[in-house]
Amino acid sequence: MIYLVAGTHGDEKAGWYAGLLLREATISCGDLYVLSIANRQGAAANRRYVTGKEDLNRSYPGSADSQSGRLAAAIYADIREKSPEFVLDLHEAITVQEGRDFLGSSLIFTSLTVTEDFGDLFFDLLDAIDEGEICFESFGYNGPAPNGSLNYTVTTELKIPILTVETFRGYPITHRVEEQLEIVEYVLAWKGMRGE
Ligand SMILES: [Zn+2]
Numbered sequence: 001m002i003y004l005v006a007g008t009h010g011d012e013k014a015g016w017y018a019g020l021l022l023r024e025a026t027i028s029c030g031d032l033y034v035l036s037i038a039n040r041q042g043a044a045a046n047r048r049y050v051t052g053k054e055d056l057n058r059s060y061p062g063s064a065d066s067q068s069g070r071l072a073a074a075i076y077a078d079i080r081e082k083s084p085e086f087v088l089d090l091h092e093a094i095t096v097q098e099g100r101d102f103l104g105s106s107l108i109f110t111s112l113t114v115t116e117d118f119g120d121l122f123f124d125l126l127d128a129i130d131e132g133e134i135c136f137e138s139f140g141y142n143g144p145a146p147n148g149s150l151n152y153t154v155t156t157e158l159k160i161p162i163l164t165v166e167t168f169r170g171y172p173i174t175h176r177v178e179e180q181l182e183i184v185e186y187v188l189a190w191k192g193m194r195g196e
């Protein structure tokens with residue numbers, strides 16, 4: 001099973017638009033579980049945060065004392081229970097601003113050695129992007145993900161490989177959604193979940 005989380009930040013629309021479209025995806029083998037929109041409250045208000053300055057992606061593995069903490073705890077418990085072989089986390093980046101996401105289109109990881117094949121998948125994906133097989137421009141990569149993020153926590157606590165995709169919000173929305181979908185489909189095909 002691949003577990004996909006989209007819409008952690010409510011104003012990163014390409015991630016959760018792609019997530020909503022992927023709920024209709026046809027899978028030939030295995031399971032794709034889609035959690036979209038993870039931060040419904042934020043998405044409804046076109047806002048990064050769950051409420052106030054509560055960032056869902058700094059709230060893992062969760063706590064009882066805030067809305068973002070309780071939401072993080074519920075998502076984290078669901079991932080732990082479903083125990084997927086891979087997690088995808090769809091985001092978007094803006095220009096550099098303190099405390100926000102990275103600049104530009106990028107792929108984020110915490111550890112590429114958490115399983116035997118994650119590094120291979122990661123670099124095959126980067127190659128496919130560099131070669132122009134998928135996406136419109138090259139992607140950079142960054143790691144580790146910040147403390148309290150889903151990426152960091154799933155890697156370090158659950159030892160499950162997780163890839164965070166950041167499309168760049170300077171491009172048109174259709175371009176960004178297409179890139180998100182192409183990357184997810186690349187991963188599904190790599191995992192043998194999109195047969196003929
Ligand atoms: Zn984000």
